[in-house]
Amino acid sequence: MYSAPQWSFRPATGNIRYGMLPREAVCTENLTPWLKLLPCRDKDGLSALMDRPSIYKSFYHSQRLHLTSNKSGPEGMNPGIILEQTLTVVLQPNSQRTSVTYSGEKNVQPSWSLSSIFGRKVSGRCVLAKSSNVYLQLERGLVAELKKNKNNGVGNIASEGFWSGTGFELSVRPDKVFEEENSSHRRGSSVLFEFSIDKYSDSQPFDLGLKWKFPVTWSSEPAPLHASRFLMGSGNERGAIAILLKSADLNDASLGTCSSSNGYKFRVDVFQVVPWYVKVYYHTLQLFVNGQPKAVGDVIETIHVSPSKDKISPGVMEMVLQFPCDVKSAALTLEFDKGFLHIDEYPPDANQGFDIPSAAISFPNFYTSLLFPGNCSVDKSPMLSKFQEKNPVLSYTEVLLVPLTTPDFSMPYNVITITCTVFALYFGSLLNVLRRRVDEEERLLKSKAGKTTPLSGLLSKLSAKLRGRPQETPQSPSNSSSLISSKLLLKVFLVAVLAVAWQYYFG
């Protein structure tokens, strides 16, 4: 499922194709195609760290391919396509959750090393790689905490003694240390350590380790609004998608660039792709800001909707929202109907439900970029230049699971049997009608007129008896009918005895 967003991912120009796979069963082979694109696969260089068990043990992992066509190389590059491969993994070092504080005492946060996290070490770079670096970033919050703890008032953190002096110890001496140019962030500036692995080899592998000396608690910088998405309603007929945005920390006026005095508003972009079998009614969009319902026009600056086409294209919604600066919580809901799929279109395990891929919510006024002083050899490293790019903060919401109505998958068999029965009945009676000549029966009956059928006589007698009325034709046929009925009964009884005997001896 892919779509073409128009202005949600802004820095890119030209046509964007955006695809997402909401569900993929975990398998160690998932990484293989991605690794195959690397020059040394996972045999050498940094990618040797890609130990499948440790990666799939992670709390989160995502792999990303970013293809940009570069027709007119601006920097003298050859025209072609640039491929960027990104693998994001969130790991917990040496999971110590079993002995988490029961009595409230604080443990020192676990120390780690590359070999303890990945189970492997890096032995030199891939021969095909131009440069091969490992970066270690200390977040702004952490650096601020460390500064506070150090209390020495040493101004320059990036000085030589920092990485061994404060709070933690690195097992490998970094080649370069960058400190972010302190921009508008009041929390401090993050620090980046660069390790070049050119000089390591098999005999002396690169194994970066970090050892904490005393406990530090910090929290990583959250997005300006915490976004979550959930389903509303129940039943197999309809439901609603709700996106809830909540201000991350109420104490900190983190909406830094937003000040209510000059009438500037806080901008949020929402981009959402919904598969066609979830039929979203975009006119039912409702908006609540700080618990108050708002007219759609008050908050939405621009909206672009391309409704889904059945079995062809998913529904895409892009919105630019402008919130007032004091926004604490905002919610938007969209109602939908659940569609029906053809029986061939159900995936395996259809009763699990269907996934709606996560919505992307970007905050164009906030950037993830780190600005480093220009004096270092920044522009040499592609990674560092990537860090410096002005990308807006992007947060992805949860994947939703929509239970759709699923047929009973043994149904085809039932359908076949019942259709065959219906067809047999239909054609049988049709042929019966076609074959029969008009008045044939009457003629037949006429030929044996005069004698009443014994069965009907019996029936009339029985019915008359049951009604408690005297039978009106107490004539000779009663004799014969009783005789016949006793014969019939005898026959039935014989057959039953035979069946029981058969069952008893051979069953």
Place this chain on the structure above:
Amino acid sequence: MAKTETEKETPKMKPRPIVRLGIFLISHSFLVSVVCCTAGVLALLLLPVLAKNTYISENALMPGSASSLLSNHDIAEANRLVNELSSLNLERKDAGIESQKILARYMSDLGAEVSYHKFHPPQNHFHPLHFFSSPHSGIIGENFSCSSYGVNTVGIIRSPRGDGKEAIVLVTPYNFGRSDSSETLSLSIAYSVFSLLSRVTWLAKDIIWLIADSQYGEHESVAAWLRDYHTPSFTGLVSLNADACVEGNNLYISKDNSVVQGKISDGFGRAGTMAAALVLKVTDRNGLWDDTLSIYAEASNGQMPNLDLINIVNYLAVHRQGLHVQIQKFWSDLDLKWLEFLGKTFELLGKVARSLNPNWKFGIPASDYIEGTTTLASSLYYQALGIPTGPHGAFRDFQVDAITLEISPRVSSNNKARRNEFLLRGGRLIEGVIRSVNNLLEKFHQSFFLYLLTSPSKFVSVGVYMIAFALLVAPLPLVAASLYADANELDFGMKNDKYTPMDTASNEINITFRSWKWLSAAKEVFVVHIWGVIVLLLPYFICQMRDWSPTTSFVSWVFLAMLSLLILYLILGSPFSHGYSLEKGEWAMLKSVTISAIFIGLLLMSVVNFATAEIGALLMVPMSLMAQPLKPDIRAASLRSFFRVICNLVLGFVAFPPVTFFMLKGIFEGPDCINLGDFWNWLESLWAWNSATYIYIGMVHLPCWVLCIHILLHSC
């Protein structure tokens, strides 16, 4: 004329075989109805014999395949929590808030996300239009006071490697402030499981632990939480909490200092689509032999959870933890001679069958039969009531499979080692069930949803128990058709009477006139059904009188119902004082239309709630089939007619809903505790829970009963 002559010469044309079969059945409707009704009752009594053993249908569940990880360490932790909770001074006013804080702290220490959920208990109103609508959609009253609100505590463990799309819910009702030791035991079982689950690596679904504040009823708190989970209101609650109830907010203010991790949020904790829910309760009803586990599964309108859920609980409880599993049953202390006799008969039959052919597995021991019948009866009764038997009913309203597990220890929980063993067993059971559900990739769909239980490990599926109902109902259309034919003096060509060639034109007119005769009867039936609807809606007005006792309400209801019947007859013309010729066919026509109405009503009800339809059919079908005017029978004064009169009177008496209720109550609870107000209370509970049984009683049962009585008293 020429045509009649040819017909005279030739015998009638033979109709098609299927038509002939129908005519045959109709003309022998008496025999057929006797056979069918007997067979229907017999089939119902045979159900315990026909019950099959349960089996786990979904292979992915794999219950009990992994060994339990719950250790004494978790139990010790849980005991610490319980000690802290019980050391709280219960006399204090804010003891409830204190214990909530303790629970929240323990949960967040485990790494769970904790949130509080405030709710107002809904008032008991009669909403005539809320039947079949979505449960309590947005009926938050305006005039609630600040003091009456409950607070649920919700803890969520995120599965470390799952995708967070699905969740398993564990519910422990807990009455903050006024809790007893057994409720605390249920908390400690849940906490020990929760602490284990916060460490395990195999979790694929999130775990929600809901500590439901049960001071306003267990079901209410769970339902309120589910309602806010599925249909949150983005507007109301924020302002409500902020300005109206300042006092209640100290819960949120005080949390800041106690929790470093900042995991307690005042928002609403959510975790995806719910896969299954377990409600855990501990009662102090001491089992005689062993720790017992009672399973409650009936939700509103007789909906049941998937049988697989009961199966895994039963399997794990019996084969892994050695618990004694039971489900509700009636008459456990009554000795019923006829039931025993029946059981012995079936046992004997089974033996005979086996001696004929060892492959015929028919017949169960008599004791099993009695056990199965009593369980089946309670299963039918609770499904027919349409009232959920526990907090799990709230989940079924949102298509989540849920059951209530009620564990009761063998001895009272004073002995410490014994108590720890009990905790370990209960905890391992819950852990095993959660682990099984966690294995599940799809939601529960493999096994049965329509079934009756005859024991925890035996069930009767819909295909089998439908037969009893179908047999009971089958004679209704036949009898209706035959009565209609009799009244119209139609013959279907079966009676080879001498066809008297009358004046054709007058005959035609006569036939057309007679064939529309059913309209007046239909009108009468319709009027009585309208009266039924009025009776159904009367409680709405009676409810407005707040200070009436149940007995007064009931009496006034009966009075109003009779008054409305009188008024309706006055307005729309009373059939009692009808002037038209009282020919013999008139009551038969009325009976025919009544029986058709009963047939349609029962069939519709069997779709909505099968058990109600089954019990209703047991009461209604014999009565409606027997109904005949009493006068000629009394005049005849033969033994047969006397017998018929007695049958009619007894059946008509028994089928009157209040009489049925009081009789059952008298049988179960002894004749001395019958109170007129009880029936009112019972009906009130029916409409308060939006049970379809209430509609059935008002719109099918009562009008048809009145019509039958009308036929009995018919003056012909």
